Amino acid sequence: MALLEIKDLTLRFGGLCAVNGLSLEIEENSIRSLIGPNGAGKTCVFNCLTGFYKPSSGDMLFQGKSLLNTKPHIITYGGMARTFQNLRLFKQLSVMENVMSGMHCRTSAGFSAAVFRTKGQQAEERRIREVAEECLDFVGIPDKKHYMAKNLPYGDQRRVEWARALATQPKLLLLDEPAAGLNKEEKARLIDLIARIRDERKITIFLIEHDMGLVMKISEKIFVIDYGIKIAEGSVKEVQDNPRVVEAYLGKEEQEDAV
Numbered sequence: 101m102a103l104l105e106i107k108d109l110t111l112r113f114g115g116l117c118a119v120n121g122l123s124l125e126i127e128e129n130s131i132r133s134l135i136g137p138n139g140a141g142k143t144c145v146f147n148c149l150t151g152f153y154k155p156s157s158g159d160m161l162f163q164g165k166s167l168l169n170t171k172p173h174i175i176t177y178g179g180m181a182r183t184f185q186n187l188r189l190f191k192q193l194s195v196m197e198n199v200m201s202g203m204h205c206r207t208s209a210g211f212s213a214a215v216f217r218t219k220g221q222q223a224e225e226r227r228i229r230e231v232a233e234e235c236l237d238f239v240g241i242p243d244k245k246h247y248m249a250k251n252l253p254y255g256d257q258r259r260v261e262w263a264r265a266l267a268t269q270p271k272l273l274l275l276d277e278p279a280a281g282l283n284k285e286e287k288a289r290l291i292d293l294i295a296r297i298r299d300e301r302k303i304t305i306f307l308i309e310h311d312m313g314l315v316m317k318i319s320e321k322i323f324v325i326d327y328g329i330k331i332a333e334g335s336v337k338e339v340q341d342n343p344r345v346v347e348a349y350l351g352k353e354e355q356e357d358a359v
């Protein structure tokens with residue numbers, strides 16, 4: 101059984117069909133990419149998966165269970181985490197607090213326990229801190245946990261977002277354009293990090309990305325969409341050689357690069 105199965109997913113906004121009968125499967129412990137031109141519907145797919153948008157029709161099965169009518173925090177609790185195309189950190193909070201905020205789905209102590217600081221609540225807070233520290237260490241910014249998020253350079257803010265997603269202890273991690281805005285060196289470290297997330301943590305990765313160099317290096321399989329429709333699926337080579345993909349997407353990128 102695939103970890104994630106998207107079946108005939110359609111999402112309409114009035115007359116616009118942002119996702120159009122999309123079906124795909126993501127196997128456990130794999131690294132998969134979703135590519136396509138601007139406005140192709142990639143982020144909409146993630147928004148459906150994470151419960152932000154309600155699909156017009158179709159289904160999405162995560163570990164065999166339908167995600168339809170499931171609230172975003174329940175989906176997170178079920179083991180799906182994401183990062184956003186545009187950074188969404190709490191800028192006024194510390195790095196540590198941002199990462200810890202990702203973990204409330206894994207905490208059990210209730211509101212009154214938090215107010216009266218029961219022993220159980222203190223033990224839980226210690227555990228949350230440990231996990232958050234460990235995640236910051238893993239993404240490579242162990243020394244900045246008390247900084248305000250807004251005072252970090254952009255590349256490090258991205259890392260905080262990855263740590264926050266990892267802190268939810270997901271089975272599937274959705275990354276929406278994680279390389280956007282990163283320099284060459286940061287991209288190389290990102291490739292290494294994605295591989296480590298999969299290899300060391302056994303977390304399946306589903307990635308949206310425009311940086312073809314990165315996609316080609318890391319993905320074992322790629323799905324290509326255009327106007328919400330899947331136009332190709334296959335290995336890096338198969339997709340690169342597919343005339344439909346070249347026409348809809350890769351060719352355009354090359355033309356833009358040439359400008």
Ligand SMILES: Nc1ncnc2c1ncn2[C@@H]1O[C@H](COP(=O)(O)OP(=O)(O)OP(=O)(O)O)[C@@H](O)[C@H]1O
Binds near residue numbers: 136137
């Ligand atoms: N909430 C919304 N209301 C109306 N239209 C929307 C909404 N969200 C997305 N769209 C439209 O759906 C289409 C797909 O958008 P989406 O953000 O999924 O594209 P994308 O493939 O992620 O593009 P990019 O590569 O630029 O991020 C676009 O035409 C977009 O304008």
Ligand SMILES: [Mg+2]
Binds near residue numbers: 142143144185
């Ligand atoms: Mg997008």
